[in-house]
Amino acid sequence: MEWKAAVKIEDPIRSTPFTDHFPLSDLFDGEKSSLGFMELLGIQNLTPSIFDAMFQASTQSIEPVGPTQTSTVAESSEVLNQPTTPNSSSISSASNEEQSRAVEEEEEHQKTKKQLKTKKGSQKRGEREPRYAFMTKSEVDHLEDGYRWRKYGQKAVKNSPFPRSYYRCTYSTCNVKKRVERCLGDPSIVITTYEGKHTHPSPVMHRPISDVASPGFSASGAAVAYAPRVQVAMPLHDQPQLINNLRFQNPTYADYGLLQDIVPSLTKKED
DNA sequence: CGGCTTTGACCTGCGC
DNA sequence: GCGCAGGTCAAAGCCG
Numbered sequence: 001m002e003w004k005a006a007v008k009i010e011d012p013i014r015s016t017p018f019t020d021h022f023p024l025s026d027l028f029d030g031e032k033s034s035l036g037f038m039e040l041l042g043i044q045n046l047t048p049s050i051f052d053a054m055f056q057a058s059t060q061s062i063e064p065v066g067p068t069q070t071s072t073v074a075e076s077s078e079v080l081n082q083p084t085t086p087n088s089s090s091i092s093s094a095s096n097e098e099q100s101r102a103v104e105e106e107e108e109h110q111k112t113k114k115q116l117k118t119k120k121g122s123q124k125r126g127e128r129e130p131r132y133a134f135m136t137k138s139e140v141d142h143l144e145d146g147y148r149w150r151k152y153g154q155k156a157v158k159n160s161p162f163p164r165s166y167y168r169c170t171y172s173t174c175n176v177k178k179r180v181e182r183c184l185g186d187p188s189i190v191i192t193t194y195e196g197k198h199t200h201p202s203p204v205m206h207r208p209i210s211d212v213a214s215p216g217f218s219a220s221g222a223a224v225a226y227a228p229r230v231q232v233a234m235p236l237h238d239q240p241q242l243i244n245n246l247r248f249q250n251p252t253y254a255d256y257g258l259l260q261d262i263v264p265s266l267t268k269k270e271d
Numbered sequence: 272c273g274g275c276t277t278t279g280a281c282c283t284g285c286g287c
Numbered sequence: 288g289c290g291c292a293g294g295t296c297a298a299a300g301c302c303g
Contacts, residue, residue: 166295
């Protein structure tokens, strides 16, 4: 059987949720070194072990072990109830070209930042928490993701009319942070960057997916079993051509993240 | 009154 | 040393 990832795309304000399914083999393109990574529904903390499991699922014939013989890997009940609608085209209003340009601009921006951070990080602040970046088409900046956040800062971004907001998880012992900003290339896209891992379950118990999620993935305790409202796909790293290779056929959303921060061994193969 | 946002000040690192 | 930019702090204010 073929495993698929259910990707739910949802604008919290106005859009009709739209779900698409991507075969894992498409996501991974059968090439571990050039993975288009995918955060499946509910899996916010994409650890190397999850990643490996996903990769194996994409390349091997894995029979599901759980009670549900579903062909989707992670799919919330809400997703199941939401038929794919023709309206999906209105959700992904930006053309592929625009998306592509936006991603490239962000990639460039990120490259610069990465260089800075590499210098900074190696010099002082020690190890950085892993970061996960999402690009989400939405009219609202702060998207509901099941956790409670407190805003602790906002800064104007150079060369951008849109400010960047800084949030911290309100859970006392959890030091997860996130930054929210608008994509310079496409203001309809919100870029959310998570830093760190939650040390607690989500206080908002909506849309649990554990009972429909793939047992293969649920083996990892790091997976968070709550579905974020918006799902995305795809990293940016410092290999621009890779981005195009990894882009989905229907690239409603391109994820943008420092995959090497998440799974360093998988993102870049040195000869 | 507690939780949250706002916003100016402050800190740090970097380039010139 | 200075200015800039990113990130954080913390006081003040808002709101339910």
